[in-house]
Amino acid sequence: MSPLDLTVDLGRGLRLRNPVMAASGTFGYGLEYDDLVDLSQIGAIVVKGLSPQPRAGNAPPRIVETAGGMLNSIGLQNPGVHAFLAEKLPRLLERNAIVVANVYGEQVEDYVYVVEQLSGPQADGVSGLEINVSCPNVKAGGIAFGVDADLLGALIARLRQCTDKHLMVKLSPNVTDIAMLARIAVQAGADSLSAINTLLGMAIDLEARKPKLGNVTGGLSGPAIKPVALRMAWQVAQAVDVPVIGVGGIMNGADALEFICVGCRAVQVGTANFQNPQAPIQIAREMESWLVSHGLAGVDGLEGTLNF
C-alpha cells in the first residue's frame, strides 16, 4: 500500500497514477514489457510515436552508446495508428494501463489525421495525446515544427480544433528560446507541455572516418542531457501556467524530484527503461520515500519550490 496519494491530475481527463510516465519510444506499446512489469502501476505509458500509415524507419545502425547517454535514429518505425487502435490499445487497457498516445507527422494533415483517429470512439481508452513536434515538416523544407514559432502555433491551434482530449505538446530542445515556443504552444491550446525531446547529436568512427549511425545524426538521450533538460524544464515552467512534464536523463527518484522542484508537475523516464524495465515504478517509489522522509504529503509540496 502506498502511504501517499501520488496521483497527478494534468487536466482535461488526464489523471496519472503517479508522477512518473514511461517516455515515448522507450517503452514501445507497453505490451513488450507485459511479462516483466505490472503496467497498471506506471503513472502513464506514452506509447511510441504513431503516424497515419506504417513507417519503415531509418537505415541501421540506429543506436550508439555515448558517454553518459545514447544516440538513436530509429526514424519512428511504427505500425501506424490503425494497427495501434486495433491490436495494441485493447490489450493495454485490459492491463489497466493509463495510455497517452504520441503523435507524429510530416505535415499538418498527418497530425490532424492521427489526432482524429485517436479522438474517435475506437480510442475511448486513450487518456491523452502527446504531440511530437521534433519532426521535419516536409512541406516547409524539412524544418521541424517545434523550432518555428509560426509552424508550431498553427499546428497546435489546428489540432486543438480536432480533439477534446488532453493535448500535451512535447517541446524540442533544439531551439534558442524554448520559453517563447512554450508560450506559443499554450496560447494555441496546449493543456500541458513536456520538455524535452532528444538533442541532435552525432558520433563517428575515427579509424573508418564514417558516421556511426546510418542516418548520420541522431537524438541524444540519457544522463548526459539531464542538466540541459532541467534548465529547459525550469525555463518552460516559469513561462507558462499549464502543467509541465520534465523529461531528459532521469535515472532515479532524486533526478525526478529535481524536475518537480524546478516547477514540473510530473516527469517521464526514457533511456532509464532500457537499463531497467522497472525504472518507472522504481523511480515513483523512490520519490515517495523521499517525500515521506521530508514530511511532504505529495509532489505538490515540492513543485516549484526552488530557492535562490
Place this chain on the structure above:
Amino acid sequence: MTRKYQFEALVAQTELVGEAYCRLTWSAPEMAAEARPGHFVTVRQNKSGFPLLRRPFSIHRVLDDGRLQILFKVIGAGTRQLAESKPGDAIDVVGPLGDGLFRVDEKRPNVLLVAGGIGVAPLLFLAETMPAQTKLIPVLLFGGATARDLPALDDFRNLGIEVRVRTEDGGAGRRGLVTDELADVLSGLDPARTQLLACGPMPMLRAAAGMCAPRGVPCQVSLETVMACGLGSCFGCAIELQPDCAEAEVDYVRVCHEGPVFDAARIRWNEEP
C-alpha cells in the same frame, strides 16, 4: 512465445577461458526451463548505472540443475566488468529473449555448425541438446584468428563431436578462414541432406550465406546488432530484409524480437556490415 523474466541473480562462477574470454554462470531455474538454443539474455552487473545499456549475450549452456551460462569475449567496459565479477556478486538478468531460434530440420542429417571466434557461444547449447531432440549429431566448423580464439573447443570434443578447425595464423588446425573449410566440406556433401547453423562476424555469415544459397542448403544465422531494450520495443536493433517483391517498402526487422536467428536467405547482406 517464451515467458520472459527479470531476476537479480547471484554469480555462481566466473571462469576465465584463455586471456580474452570468460564464462559466467548463475542459477535461474525458471529461465533455464524456458531457454532454447538461440535465445539470449541481457545482463547488467553494476548498480552504479555504468555502462548505461544492458549487454546482450547468447545463452551458452543450460545445466541440469537450473544454472545458465554465457561465454563472452572481453572487448570493452561492460564485458570487462562482468569478467571481473566474483561469485556472490549480483547481476540483473532479463531473458530468455528472442523469438527467432535455431530450428534443426530432422530430414537433413548433415548438420554443420559454423562458428567464427566467440560466435561459438550459442552453438554449444545447440550441440548439447540436438542429439536428444533430433537424434542428429552435428559437425562443428570452427575458425579463429589464432589458437587462443577457439573458446569452448574442448567442450565440443568432449561431446564426441567432430570439430574441423581453421586459424588465420595456422596456430591450430589448417591455416585459413572457417569459410574456406566450409567450401571444402560443402563440396563433398549432398545439398539435399545438409543444413547449416552459423554464428560469428557479419562477413563470415555473409560468405556462408553466399555459399549455401546457390546450392539450396538451408542456412540459419544468429545475428548481433547494438541493442537498447532487447525486448522488441525500441526498434533500435533493426536489420534490413531482402526486398520483398510484393511490397516496395524497405522491411526492417528487430534482431532482438524476430531474431536473433534468421534464415540467411531473408537477410539483405550489404557489402559492408
